[in-house]
Amino acid sequence: MATVSIKEVAHRAGVSVGTVSNVLNHPDTVAIATRRRVLSVITELGYVRNDSARQLRAGRSQTVAMVALDLANPFFTDVMRGAEIAAEAGGVNVMIFNSGEDTARERRHLDMLGGQRVLGVLITPVDETNNARLDRLVERGIPVVLVDRGSGSHERCSVAVDDVLGGQLAGQHLREQGHHRIAFVGGPFSIRQVSDRHTGFTAALNDGPDVRLFSTSNLTVAAGREAGQTIAELPAAKRPTAVFCANDLLALGVLQEMTTHGVSVPRDMAIVGYDDIEFAAAAAVPLSSVRQPREQLGRAATQLLLEEVNEPQSHEHRHVVFRPDLVVRESSATKVTASAKRGK
Amino acid sequence: MATVSIKEVAHRAGVSVGTVSNVLNHPDTVAIATRRRVLSVITELGYVRNDSARQLRAGRSQTVAMVALDLANPFFTDVMRGAEIAAEAGGVNVMIFNSGEDTARERRHLDMLGGQRVLGVLITPVDETNNARLDRLVERGIPVVLVDRGSGSHERCSVAVDDVLGGQLAGQHLREQGHHRIAFVGGPFSIRQVSDRHTGFTAALNDGPDVRLFSTSNLTVAAGREAGQTIAELPAAKRPTAVFCANDLLALGVLQEMTTHGVSVPRDMAIVGYDDIEFAAAAAVPLSSVRQPREQLGRAATQLLLEEVNEPQSHEHRHVVFRPDLVVRESSATKVTASAKRGK
DNA sequence: AGATCAAATTGAATCGTTTTACATCCTGAG
DNA sequence: CTCAGGATGTAAAACGATTCAATTTGATCT
Structure with missing residues (x-):
């Protein structure tokens, strides 16, 4: 309770406050014997610097x-x-x-x-x-x-x-996998991240397949499930074969709904998420995702x-x-390299 | 850059520093006209109290x-x-x-x-x-x-x-559901929470079925999957019909593995987790879990x-x-009350 | 021994507040 | 007209550390 100050230390050590301060801040300017004496008094009394005073002085x-x-x-x-x-x-x-x-x-x-x-x-x-x-x-x-x-x-x-780049990476990847019917799941577009990712994604596919947009009202698993259900219920011939989601929560929701409806991931449907949250790797089918540093x-x-x-x-x-980068896992791998890629 | 002090305010307002301080700390002791004048100078100069000094004084x-x-x-x-x-x-x-x-x-x-x-x-x-x-x-x-x-x-x-109580709640619940072959998944037991939950769980079942222990080396989804695989591969007649996991990550891992192996949850296997993390409600089969306040x-x-x-x-x-409490969802409901209970 | 100089130490000023004891002014009662 | 006493306001003393100019100490050299 008795909060001990530098003055008390100085007194007990038989030196001036200036010296105590020097021991603390410029130890090399004080004689070794004095230094030791002061230090021992400090530990003995349990002295702790008062940072308020220090800061006041330092500004x-x-x-x-x-x-x-x-x-x-x-x-x-x-x-x-x-x-x-x-x-x-x-x-x-x-x-x-x-x-x-x-x-x-x-x-x-x-x-x-x-x-x-x-x-x-x-x-x-x-x-x-x-x-x-x-x-x-x-x-x-x-x-x-x-x-x-x-x-x-x-x-x-x-x-x-760079979220635009992140979207591009996802787009390029899905394109290289040879997909033709591709969807984007995400929203609201008032969130810059969402619209940037969408922009990059469509840009990467601009001379290729059209991107069908499934707009969501938020970025939750529930919203992903809703979108996933809509997608899964499309006739197989019209259903996209690949989906890019604005974040991993959506992607997990979509993934669950595919499983429920018997749409195999990645065989019938590739999925790529964004953020690479811890659960992405731990999902039932490990999720490809764009990772931010x-x-x-x-x-x-x-x-x-x-x-x-x-x-x-x-x-x-x-x-x-x-620059973000793409982590490819089972959910979007053409050939299921399975357990080898099941990292964490 | 010029950091303005109470002194400057005092000077500009034509009063003493004490008065400025009073305006800030005991406004009722200073005449309304003065108070207003001081306050206007304060906003004009953009004065901000220096907390270091304040704290130094206050201790x-x-x-x-x-x-x-x-x-x-x-x-x-x-x-x-x-x-x-x-x-x-x-x-x-x-x-x-x-x-x-x-x-x-x-x-x-x-x-x-x-x-x-x-x-x-x-x-x-x-x-x-x-x-x-x-x-x-x-x-x-x-x-x-x-x-x-x-x-x-x-x-x-x-x-x-109370983690012991939490374990008990899970135990009682599974027992009321009429399960006879029951397992506990979790570890290491050096973590007090784990051993407490286990203690409570077995206590709730003491005069009933034996609890088979599947020990894990940590509390991750991966560890849960490992345990889940072991369990799923048991012959159906010997396989437990209910599992209580020391936390939700383990439970999610177990759940995934059941799905993979075609063991239906909750029909063939009930699962209860612990912590009620956000993902518990969002899992493919919404997870029953013990919630801590x-x-x-x-x-x-x-x-x-x-x-x-x-x-x-x-x-x-x-x-x-x-006291923790148990949130029952589909993963351990005898009769699947489904969507009605899918609350977040 | 005296002069010189570096090393070690001191004391006081300072940082920006809050608080306290004290001064000043004013009002209304006697 | 005086005086008590409430309102306002002031000046100065803390709070605990750092710094810097000034001083003391001690050693070295001539």
């Missing part, structure tokens, strides 16, 4: 904050992991906050971070368009990096993954942030765009 | 920390959500940290939290046994609440869910913490144990 903290859109989504926990790794390498701490897609909560968090004088903020904002609060942080010298929200803005750095995303974002923190004047804002 | 922050064992696990994100709700109600902030089951990382986080003088800590420690660092926090007046780690210790509060866990933990913070002297440490 800023040693912490960056990540404000995630939805921590229940594994995408963000992976990004977080990457951020933690990069932060550790840079000698700073990461504090995680969760906006839960709630503007008010996001606002509260940002205000608080401003008051805390954090080093910088990594954020996937709820609202892509109105970022006044972020601008205010930047004005006050707190750099902000956007994650997975590539507003081409030149005001700040951003990291993102999520951890890298977090690492890169943090590195950009620290760069800006450390060289504010020479820093130029950059927009890093990563 | 503590207005933040509680939650150190999660593994944020990639939805269990903890739900607990987190509960904690956030309760914290908000109590007027404090929550900072989330992730130890990722890594002792070193946990240690670093705890040290940092000590330095930050947080109000209190919610934690699921990596190591159940050695909590010296937690003791040190407590000694220094920072209360700690254990989450899902019910060390009967009288040193601190804890919240947990995870959000409540977080809420309760935070409330205990805040209680201890606010009344340190009168506070008595408590151990709150929640």
